[in-house]
Amino acid sequence: MNKINSIRKDWSLIETLIAEDRKILDIGCGDGGLMEQLENNRNAITHGIELNRDLAANAIARGFNVVHGNAELDLSQYSNNSFDYVILSQTLQAMMKPKDILSELLRIGSKAIVSFPNFGHWKIRLQLLISGKMPVTESLPYTWYDTPNIHFFTIKDFLNLCNEMNIVIEKSIGLTSKGKQFDISESVTGVNFFTHEAIFLLSYKNYEPIKIKSSKKVFAKNSVIAN
């Protein structure tokens, strides 16, 4: 599975998690490919952030609402609950502070969609075990010294973090390295072993957005009740 196909597959799965006519923020939106797909197929209203100047310029020139900026610095400008979905595709492992980003996603969005390559996949474990060197695979193709991926984690790690942060996993989709798709929550054994890439639909536990409607605007207030 090459990189492009992998991204396309990722996008089509993300699309299945999104309802019609929703407002979406795509973090690391590139040249707006996923935004275009969601506008066309889901009638979404899309906004994006992109760190790479040339990709951001392309996205803007293609007519998308894209802000050239750094998600780790610039997410604070968005208001609470101002999007229906916030998407972080294949980027969490490249963030300086993944936990902070995760809580930002669910502050800005009612729901968050996060996808990432699973570092617990058997091929990676085997590479490390046998060669004794940091693994290099199709989905993690960089050598250790020049990789943008600075926080490696497995599905098990991610599930633990969500639990700790009172985040509810509404849906979870796993992909094997052959592109076979399955529901992570229903597979009990070997999930962390066979999942090549994972996509999660997240929301807060006991999360009740209070929406106050006036004639022109909808004001929303967060009310998260932690356990």
Added chain:
Amino acid sequence: MKTRFTTDTKLESEIAYFENINLKIESGDIIDSFKLAFKTYGKLNADKTNAILVCHALTGDQYVAGNNPITGREGWWSRMVGPNKPIDTNKFFVICSNVLGGCAGSTGPKELQNGSDVAYGGNFPSITIKDMVKAQSLLIESLNIEKLFSVIGGSMGAMQALQWAIDFPDKILNIIHIAGALKHSAQNIAFHEVGRQAIMSDPIWKNGKYFENNEVPERGLSVARMIAHITYLSENAMHRKFGRKLQSRDIISFGFDADFQVESYLRYQGKSFVERFDANSYLYLTRAMDYFDHDETFRKNIEFSHNPNNHLKYLIVSFTSDWLFPTIESKMIVNQLNSLSREVSFLEIDTDKGHDSFLLEEPQLDDVIKGFLTNNFAKIDE
């Protein structure tokens, strides 16, 4: 409102006369009658949906493209506006007017005071960006255009575009705001003040009455221009262009001639400026920029405006080497718009050409302007 239109063949401009209109300006003064000199490019379509207003910067004028009869050179944004250019006049109807207070045919200190044969000079009322935009809106109205597709400007032009978004959001669909800010910073006011002091301390200025003896405070105005010109460049661009290269000589003169190329260049900039610009106009327009301040009011204006502005799209562009209107200033606008979930795009273009970048060859600027206009126009044209 009855507006009279004429064509000034010497200025190669249309002139719109707003007579007995009693325009109340921000200072509280009333301008009973005024005129605006303007140019148009391209054709207005049948539905009148393709009109774009381009707002010029401090020393700009209505000559965006084509010949400028005052300088005998090409218009100031001819690389951006024209057939098949990023702002494509095959597709869009482009309007540009000389601002109120300017000196290229619109009412300003250089023009005769209403009903007299004496120029305004220092009697011209203090005008603001808001007043300029109000005057432009009357021009657009008199051209029977209900809604502008876009308002575009860099620097002082960006201030006007932002003011349009605040005052007349129901008359526009989007703005392109280049190298601007919510406010004129203390440093920028300081540079303007030095420029104004240079003009006012020229003995020929005579409290703005230099025209009575047909004189021009050339030295003051050219020094003001030289100072300002430095702020439009960047250290790297200056170094790249001039370095420490000497002008028409092999060794330094141990005197105060223009030994260095950069000195000679600035002297030339100052000298050519006085031939085309009025010193009093320079005072009034720099003041208008200084007074521009939406730092605390922008968010409230947009959020609680009496006019609907949810539909507005914003393209905000800044340049890495622009230290007059640095990226941080643009990002403040972007942050406020994002906090209100507005449709905003933002790009910081990597260049060493400084504030002047918006007037120069920057392919990425061309691409985003062209794409933003084309794609958003396609959406309303569906």
